[in-house]
Amino acid sequence: MRRFMTTMTMSAFAVGPAMAAAPYVGAWSSDRLNCSATADVQSQTVFTVDRASLSLxxxxxxxxxxxxxxxxxxxxxxxxxxxxxxxxxxxxxxxRIVRHGATVRFTWHGFDSGPLVRC
Structure with missing residues (x-):
């Protein structure tokens, strides 16, 4: 039983970081007020990233x-x-997504989002 508990504890520590969301996942905007704005304002100002898609x-x-x-x-x-x-x-x-402390920046050819904060 002791060996089983040790194995389970080690597995929990190994799997924990793998299950954590990547630091870029979430909603981002240049102004947190945009995060709770109307849908049309959000569609123009909020960058949303999940593990497999983007809404910019x-x-x-x-x-x-x-x-x-x-x-x-x-x-x-x-x-x-x-x-x-x-x-x-x-x-x-x-x-390209670059993180600087609590902000991220999205760039591609001809575009730079500037620093964005998490919503």
Whole structure:
């Protein structure tokens, strides 16, 4: 019984960090007031990230894979749809997420979100 309890305790410590959400998962905005604003304001100002998809102002991506690098994460987003009529849908995008303390920043070619706080 003692061996069983030791094994269970060690397993709990090993699995715990793996089950924790990645630091970029959540809703982010440049102003926390946007987090509780009306839906139309939120759609223009709130960046939402989960383990496998993104919803960003102007577009959303149904699939995303995240890879850690020395400065943050590189996101390969696909099945993206947005409001830019010049883009053929669905499109793909490579997004970089960098965390600085309590803020994150999303960047891609021609775009920088600036520092965002968690909602």
């Amino acid at each position: 102002p102007e577009f959303g991506c149904e699939h995303a894979t995240f890879r850690k690098n020395p400065t943050g994460w590189v996101v390969h987003a696909s099945q993206c749809y947005g409001s830019d009529p010049s883009l053929e849908e669905p499109f793909t995008r490579v997004i």
